[in-house]
Amino acid sequence: MEHVPVLLHESIDGLRLSEGAVVVDGTLGAGGHSSEIARRFGTSVTIVGFDLDADALELAGASVKDAGGKLVPIHANFRTIVNACEQHGQSEIDGALFDLGISSMEIGESGRGFSFKYDEPLLMTLANPITSETLTAAEVVNGMRENELADMIYKYGEERFSRQIAKAIVLARRKAKIDSSLQLAEIIAESVPASYRNGRINPATKTFQALRIYVNDELGAAVEGIRGAWKLLKKGGRIAVITFHSLEDRLVKNLFKELKEDGGQIITKKPLIPTRKEIEENKRSRSAKLRIIEK
Numbered sequence: 001m002e003h004v005p006v007l008l009h010e011s012i013d014g015l016r017l018s019e020g021a022v023v024v025d026g027t028l029g030a031g032g033h034s035s036e037i038a039r040r041f042g043t044s045v046t047i048v049g050f051d052l053d054a055d056a057l058e059l060a061g062a063s064v065k066d067a068g069g070k071l072v073p074i075h076a077n078f079r080t081i082v083n084a085c086e087q088h089g090q091s092e093i094d095g096a097l098f099d100l101g102i103s104s105m106e107i108g109e110s111g112r113g114f115s116f117k118y119d120e121p122l123l124m125t126l127a128n129p130i131t132s133e134t135l136t137a138a139e140v141v142n143g144m145r146e147n148e149l150a151d152m153i154y155k156y157g158e159e160r161f162s163r164q165i166a167k168a169i170v171l172a173r174r175k176a177k178i179d180s181s182l183q184l185a186e187i188i189a190e191s192v193p194a195s196y197r198n199g200r201i202n203p204a205t206k207t208f209q210a211l212r213i214y215v216n217d218e219l220g221a222a223v224e225g226i227r228g229a230w231k232l233l234k235k236g237g238r239i240a241v242i243t244f245h246s247l248e249d250r251l252v253k254n255l256f257k258e259l260k261e262d263g264g265q266i267i268t269k270k271p272l273i274p275t276r277k278e279i280e281e282n283k284r285s286r287s288a289k290l291r292i293i294e295k
């Protein structure tokens with residue numbers, strides 16, 4: 001599945017880069033945003049790009065190269081931004097972009113079980129390749145205590161049927177290990193009221209979101225990554241963050257308020273959202289919000 005960059009021009013315009021700048025792309029993905037920077041500035045801007053997914057790094061590397069840009073690819077969590085940038089000789093940056101979450105390639109048939117639409121191993125980790133230390137969603141659903149599971153599904157999925165779902169998971173795993181995305185989706189569907197099962201969204205949507213956020217500690221990584229970028233940022237530099245759900249957006253809004261106390265100027269009093277045209281062309285963009293802060 002091809003990944004279409006979201007709020008592309010709004011975010012790159014918002015960074016206000018100029019020749020000679022060093023910019024961090026915390027979430028390279030398919031390299032959509034980085035390629036736009038490359039098209040605008042060629043090799044006069046250095047892009048330091050992160051991704052946990054080796055396939056994304058390769059894809060982004062090729063697209064930035066095709067667009068005539070200069071990329072320093074880093075296969076690591078963007079929460080390590082301070083150390084990683086310093087190790088690569090970049091102790092000061094002019095801007096940073098975080099396009100949070102997962103790409104269309106990952107939600108599509110990536111073989112990692114991010115979607116309830118495909119029958120895949122229940123991994124849900126952004127880390128690719130996986131090592132013996134990588135936490136997987138299968139470990140969580142088969143190992144976590146029922147009340148913790150329910151709290152996690154409620155907290156990160158804002159799922160009102162979290163208790164019923166956690167109970168059904170625990171009952172099911174006593175009979176057989178839960179190790180595929182479809183198996184989990186079926187357990188969830190059977191545990192919720194029929195009105196919810198046949199409702200507007202798939203009943204597994206929120207539980208899958210919760211598991212993905214938990215497995216990858218997405219909120220913790222976002223806080224650390226943005227704080228790290230702030231530390232490296234030169235005066236006058238900007239950070240742009242694109243979020244896709246209310247938990248992320250709330251987190252960024254509150255974090256920016258904190259950074260305002262540290263001399264930050266919030267550029268987007270209200271977050272920028274995609275135009276109706278963008279949403280028509282790319283459904284994935286419908287919940288996107290862009291917030292920008294200047295140091």
Ligand SMILES: C[S@@+](CC[C@H](N)C(=O)[O-])C[C@H]1O[C@@H](n2cnc3c(N)ncnc32)[C@H](O)[C@@H]1O
Nearest residue numbers: 005027029030031032033051052077078099221
């Ligand atoms: C929404 S996609 C980015 C798409 C990209 N901006 C584009 O337009 O092609 C998010 C990417 O960030 C990566 N990612 C998410 N959280 C990460 C983290 N904490 N550290 C490093 N990479 C991360 C995912 O693997 C995914 O490839």
